[in-house]
Amino acid sequence: MKAGKYIAILAASLALGAQVQAQELNITAWGGSSQAAQKKVFYEPFSAKTGIKITEDSWSGGLGILRTKVQGGNANWDVVQVEADEMVLGCDEGLFEPLDWARIGKREDYIAGAATDCGVGAVVWTTGLAYDGNRLKEGPRSWTDFWDLKKFPGKRAMRKGPKYTLEFALLADGVARDEVYKVLATPQGVDRAFRKLDEIKSSIVWWSAGAQGPQLIAAGDVSMGAIYVSRAISANRAEHTNFKVVWPGSIYAIDYYVVLKGSKHQEEATRYLAYATSADIQKAYPALGNQGITNIRANTLVDAEVLKDLPTNPANQSQAVALEAEFWVENIEKLTQRFNAWASQ
Structure with a gap:
C-alpha cells in the first residue's frame, strides 16, 4: 500500500516535471534592436498569455551551425529566424520541421513568398x-x-x-x-x-x-x-x-521563422508562430522594429508615419x-x- 502510494507520487512528480519542461521555448534571432523589439511585441506578451517561458539566443546566420545542431542531436534552438536562402536550403536538407499550417493560419493571409512548407515570414527587411x-x-x-x-x-x-x-x-x-x-x-x-x-x-x-x-x-x-x-x-x-x-x-x-528538426518543443513553437504572425499582434512590430511585416491585413494597420521608413512602403519598394x-x-x-x-x- 505504502509502496503504491510512493509510486503514484513519483509518477505525478515526473508528469509535472515533463509538463514544466514542455512549457519552454527557445527563439533564436538576429539580436540588436530588431530582437529587442520582438521581445516587447512578441515574446513577453506570448509568455504572459500562455505561461510558456521563452529563452533567447542570437546568431549571425549560416547553415553550418544548424547542420551541426540537427546532425548532432542537439536541437536546443526551437524557433530560428533565418534568411530566405537559408530557409530554402535548410528545408531541402531536412533541417527544419514541416509547419502545421492548419494551426498557424491561412497561407493566403500572407504576402507573396511568406508562407512555405518549412517557414513562415517573420519580417521584411x-x-x-x-x-x-x-x-x-x-x-x-x-x-x-x-x-x-x-x-x-x-x-x-x-x-x-x-x-x-x-x-x-x-x-x-x-x-x-x-x-x-x-x-x-x-x-x-x-x-x-x-x-x-x-x-x-x-x-x-x-x-x-x-x-x-x-x-x-x-x-x-x-x-x-x-x-x-x-x-x-x-x-x-x-x-x-x-x-x-x-x-x-x-x-x-523576407526573413522566416523555422522550427529546427528534432525540437522538443514543437507544440509551443507552433503556438508561437500562429501568435506572432497574426495580424492583430504583428501590426505593432514595425513601430519598434522598423522592419516590414508579412501578414497582409497587419500591413494595412501600420501607421503612415511608420510606414514611410519601411521596405514594404510601396514608394520604397x-x-x-x-x-x-x-x-x-x-x-x-x-x-x-x-x-x-x-x-x-
Missing part, C-alpha cells in the same frame, strides 16, 4: 546605403556615388560576404535593377562585379554583425555604409542620430531590388568561396 547626415550635408544618392571615392572620400562599410555585395557592385556599374540577377547569373557578370569591387577594395571595412554597420558610421570610421536599414532607423528614433537612408537600389528580403533567394540557393557556396579568396588577397 532591407540592406541599403546609409550615411550620417551630420557629417555629410550633401550625401550620396546611389551606389555609383558610394563607389566615387573622389567625390565622397573615406572608408566604406559593407557586409562581409558575396550576397548583397555583388548586387551592389553591379548596380554601381550601371546594371539596371531588374537586370541584376540576370547579369550575375553569368560568369561574365560575376567577373564584372568583382572587377567593380576591386575599385574600392582598399577602402572597404567589412562587418559581420548587424550592429557594426551603424556603429562604424556613427564613429566616423567610415563615411557611409551598406547596412541593415532598420538599424539606422532604430538608432535615429532611440538615440537621436541623423542617419540618412538611400532607398533606390536597396535590397529587400518600387525603387528597390527583391532578393532572389533561388539564385543564392544555387550559387552561395561557389560565390562564397570566390569571395573569400578575393577578400584574402
Whole structure:
C-alpha cells in the first residue's frame, strides 16, 4: 500500500516535471534592436498569455551551425529566424520541421513568398546605403556615388560576404535593377562585379554583425555604409542620430521563422508562430522594429508615419531590388568561396 502510494507520487512528480519542461521555448534571432523589439511585441506578451517561458539566443546566420545542431542531436534552438536562402536550403536538407499550417493560419493571409512548407515570414527587411547626415550635408544618392571615392572620400562599410555585395557592385556599374540577377547569373557578370569591387577594395571595412554597420558610421570610421536599414532607423528614433537612408537600389528580403528538426518543443513553437504572425499582434512590430511585416491585413494597420521608413512602403519598394533567394540557393557556396579568396588577397 505504502509502496503504491510512493509510486503514484513519483509518477505525478515526473508528469509535472515533463509538463514544466514542455512549457519552454527557445527563439533564436538576429539580436540588436530588431530582437529587442520582438521581445516587447512578441515574446513577453506570448509568455504572459500562455505561461510558456521563452529563452533567447542570437546568431549571425549560416547553415553550418544548424547542420551541426540537427546532425548532432542537439536541437536546443526551437524557433530560428533565418534568411530566405537559408530557409530554402535548410528545408531541402531536412533541417527544419514541416509547419502545421492548419494551426498557424491561412497561407493566403500572407504576402507573396511568406508562407512555405518549412517557414513562415517573420519580417521584411532591407540592406541599403546609409550615411550620417551630420557629417555629410550633401550625401550620396546611389551606389555609383558610394563607389566615387573622389567625390565622397573615406572608408566604406559593407557586409562581409558575396550576397548583397555583388548586387551592389553591379548596380554601381550601371546594371539596371531588374537586370541584376540576370547579369550575375553569368560568369561574365560575376567577373564584372568583382572587377567593380576591386575599385574600392582598399577602402572597404567589412562587418559581420548587424550592429557594426551603424556603429562604424556613427564613429566616423567610415563615411557611409551598406547596412541593415532598420538599424539606422532604430538608432535615429532611440538615440537621436541623423542617419540618412538611400532607398533606390536597396535590397529587400523576407526573413522566416523555422522550427529546427528534432525540437522538443514543437507544440509551443507552433503556438508561437500562429501568435506572432497574426495580424492583430504583428501590426505593432514595425513601430519598434522598423522592419516590414508579412501578414497582409497587419500591413494595412501600420501607421503612415511608420510606414514611410519601411521596405514594404510601396514608394520604397518600387525603387528597390527583391532578393532572389533561388539564385543564392544555387550559387552561395561557389560565390562564397570566390569571395573569400578575393577578400584574402
